[in-house]
Amino acid sequence: MAWIDKQKNILDFTLSSLLRRKGKNAALVCVYTVVVFVLASIMFFTHAIKKEAMIILKDAPEVLVQRMVAGRHDLIDMKYADEIKKITGVTSAEGRLWGYYYDPLFRANYTLMVPPEFKYQQGEIAVGQGVSRSAVTEEGNIMPFFGMDGKLTSFRIRELLSSESELVTSDLVIMSEQDFRELFGIPKNRVTDLAVTVGNPQEVVTIANKIKKQFPDTRPIIREEIIRTYDTLFDWRSGIMLVVFSGALLAFIIFSWDKASGLSAEERKEIGILKATGWETADVILMKFWEGTVISLTSFLTGMIFAYVHVFFSSAALFEPVLKGWAVLYPQFRLVPYINAYQVATLFFLTVVPYTTATIVPTWRAAIVDPDSVMRT
Amino acid sequence: MIVLESVKKVFNQGRPNELVAVADASLSIDASKVTVLKGPSGSGKTTLLSIIGCMTRPTAGRIHLGDREITSLPERFLTAVRGETFGFIFQQFNLIRGITALENVMIPAYPKGERYGILKGRAMGLLAMFNLADKSASKAEWLSGGEAQRVAIARALINNPSILIADEPTAHLDTKLSGEFMEIMAGLHRQGRTIIIASHDPVVYESSLINRTVEMRDGRIVQ
The missing domain is CATH 2.40.40.20 (Barwin-like endoglucanases)
Structure with missing residues (x-):
């Protein structure tokens, strides 16, 4: 119980700490949320549309x-x-x-x-x-x-x-x-x-070869090849989105790295006060861990929810022109929600984990310093 | 009782800017007494206080807290000793800005794993003891000098330490507030706490409360 109370107390202090720098932290959460939103939108959309195309092509001739x-x-x-x-x-x-x-x-x-x-x-x-x-x-x-x-x-x-x-x-x-x-x-x-x-799916390739041999002026196209082409096409389109977006992504990485890894003089002083008043290095790191987790998890979940609404309720209105195809007529339809747990986990590990780590490392360096530094300021 | 044996503290050892802050200090401080470390700026008072309060390790020498030798304890145990035994009042009070007076008082107890409600009750009790109950929700930066100092004392007492350490506590206070501070110290002394103060303020070292004055100069105990 004491362990849980300790976590609760430190989390409580972390939240009140975060509220002290409302503007800065809100800006960080906003930028972070936008990044997760865009990445998750691309991910949701590509997968859902691929899945839909696959379902439709399932009934196509072999x-x-x-x-x-x-x-x-x-x-x-x-x-x-x-x-x-x-x-x-x-x-x-x-x-x-x-x-x-x-x-x-x-x-x-x-x-x-x-x-x-x-x-x-x-x-x-x-x-x-x-x-x-x-x-x-x-x-x-x-x-x-x-x-x-x-x-x-x-x-x-x-x-x-x-x-x-x-x-x-x-x-x-x-x-x-x-x-x-x-x-x-x-x-x-x-x-x-x-x-x-x-009749027999095993014979599709053989029959295609026979047709090609018998009628050299023809081109037999196997359904599996169409599926592969669709797959590549949508991967390529989401790739284009990522390239366009990579500039913003890089800016975010620099911004968050700066915010997370660089401790201000005020933060260093606070760590000194905490240590001087009896906090262990591990407690200070725990506090920074909660801080990183609160920011990154809030942004991650908000970004994911926005992306879900964007893709499955507004048909990815923002990326429609790039992702949906060459035709002048863009379909207006609702995709069937389809979320791949593996991809969500990947996105989680690419966003939440690096940020939280980037928050902890400089704190650890600051927190192992003797607390008496606070006596001299 | 705290016993220091030939304690030495050197900063930046082996470098061109090497500084001997405390040299060969041997001292014993009685429990339940008020001791003042007196001396000009740079005499080594703050460094010696840091060493006594387990905030920094001496470069050489030994420290005994009661019958326990604490110099060789690993950082984790030293922190535990610091948290359980000592309460600190800093020169600048060092309250954390942006959070309330109540939260500032509670800070040293957070890692102890006490139930939030009980902890809050104790902190409110301490604030009430120093007539600050109505300031509990005030941000640290909104407090006056005297209020900030009393909050700092309340914070030092939250873990009920047996030894209170104060570094130049009256440096930023006028004579009236300095007098009030000494009255609070007298009250805490009556509760049986050991009090160690570093100061070069006559209001402190000439106070009738003081049981012993240790004079320091150039990192050495001269009296």
Whole structure:
């Protein structure tokens, strides 16, 4: 009990000590909180978006087959699909129609797609929330598209795609096969690429190799490769954020190091008084440990909470342009909260531990000096 | 009883700026008596007080506290002896600014692990004894010279020490306040405490309270 009371008493004194330098300590906590907030936001966002992308890609076909002409992606004939279906282990090979459309009126890029089963009539479309926002339109309105011949074709919006999947549907326009072919002038037997499903996941690479061998003008893309690309892409984006932020981070390190490691004459005198009145070196260090812990833990927890709200309640409003992608339409959606304990622990050890240590070391040096110095001041 | 045997204290030993602050000091101080170390500035009074109060170790010589030889004790034990046996009143009072008078009084007892409520009660009792109960919530820097000094005395008494050490306690006080200080010391002496004061103020060393005067000059005890 005496041990607990001692900790409580010293912590009580530490808190009252901290309040003496309200301005300085508040400034330190603010800067510290901002640093943790930015780092944690990047961490939360990158992980949540990667996780979300992975979940979506889980339902993607195992292999995509694209036809290449002079190193460029070209339309592929449906007869390729018929041949691929004959390869042992292939469950199905379906043609997919999709492409990009630049809307000069609203200066936005849309992704146009034909779903396997389109539930509306010809001349009707379903659009993502981003498209709806960008074109300032809603369900029931008419939306015009310029065709390959320069003529304007109007479509009626029948549905706004659900916001749950907005990460992938934000810039999406879904239409019938016939409309798509007419709009872009795509012949009937041609498609954008082929979606190949494979029964046994172990055989995916072998089948991709067989396709490549049988059709040298094609490029089979395995789903795992897409996942890896997404992974790298989001890591790269968070890396950019970190580089941009590294200047501020460095400034914080210098600031906190100066604050934590340099004891002012007043602080040295106080340590002298404490020692002269019967405090042991270990007690003084314990007090400084509590001081460092109070500052760094308060900043850490505040920064983490702010980051959580920022990422999962405001869709990372501050970093949106850098982190979310190249499209003109930024999805507005709420990420599913996902926190990796390992990363939180890493952030904790990179922020709280160095600061607390930086606080203790100079105190230890000051506290081992004879307390009689206080008699001479 | 405190016994010093050929105590010597040298600062910056072996360096060009070497200074012998106390040389060959042998002295015995009786328990429950008031002893004054008298002498001009630089005579070694403060250094000798620091050595007696276990704040600094002598370069040579031995110190006995009662029947215990304390010179060779490790730092931790020496701190424990200091905390349990001695109460200090410093020349500048050395109160910590920014915290209240009450907190200042409680400081020496924090590491003892006493329950906060009990400790606070004792500290309030000491402040009340020195007519400072209404100043308990005042910040140290708001106190007058006399109040600050009484808070410093209360702080020195919080761990109920048997020996009270005061270094030039009246240096920053006028004659009236110096007189009040000596009255407080008389009261503490009546409680049976040993009091050791370093001073070159006649109000102190000519006081009827003093049982013994030890004169120092150039680091040596001359009388």
